Amino acid sequence: MASTEIIDIVDKENNVVGTTDVNTAHNEKLMHRVAGVFVFSPDGHLYLQTGNKYGKLDLSVGGHVQKGESYEQAAQRETHEEIGLEVALTHVSTFLPKEARLNHFWAIFTANAPEGWVFTETEEVKSLEKISLDEIKQMMKSEPDLFTHGFMNTMQELIRIKNI
Numbered sequence: 001m002a003s004t005e006i007i008d009i010v011d012k013e014n015n016v017v018g019t020t021d022v023n024t025a026h027n028e029k030l031m032h033r034v035a036g037v038f039v040f041s042p043d044g045h046l047y048l049q050t051g052n053k054y055g056k057l058d059l060s061v062g063g064h065v066q067k068g069e070s071y072e073q074a075a076q077r078e079t080h081e082e083i084g085l086e087v088a089l090t091h092v093s094t095f096l097p098k099e100a101r102l103n104h105f106w107a108i109f110t111a112n113a114p115e116g117w118v119f120t121e122t123e124e125v126k127s128l129e130k131i132s133l134d135e136i137k138q139m140m141k142s143e144p145d146l147f148t149h150g151f152m153n154t155m156q157e158l159i160r161i162k163n164i
Contacts, residue, residue, distance in 0.1 A: 006067045007032050012096065014105055019067050031103040033065035035075040036154045037089060039111045045130040047113065052125055058148045060128065071107035079111065082124045087111045093161050097153035108154050133164055
């Protein structure tokens, strides 16, 4: 995620109102789009990033939507860049979290890793861990600081929409 990455700025209705770079958007708390993907294993467990720059458990995949890019295009690009997968995505929700610290307007997707897929370290993600949904929900209650803020926001939305 380069600081020179140009992104669209949006209003509370998710309409594009301008453009800037990622650092400026974060520093000035400008609302902008991000895409997240929850990648599930064939046995129904969720892959979470463990080896990332945040040092916390995070979504399988996540990143900024670049200028002129759709949420789905960003999700596909990030899935390939971060974990080396090219798979079909299913849109779950597009929403602005109540506690949007970085003013991220999210779109979240789900995807299924193919049988036999093995993650290989990338420049952005050092490791993934496969964790059951029940264990994740328990950890979110008992140890929420293990997770990134973005994960907590998006996972709560996934749980709400999918009733899991």
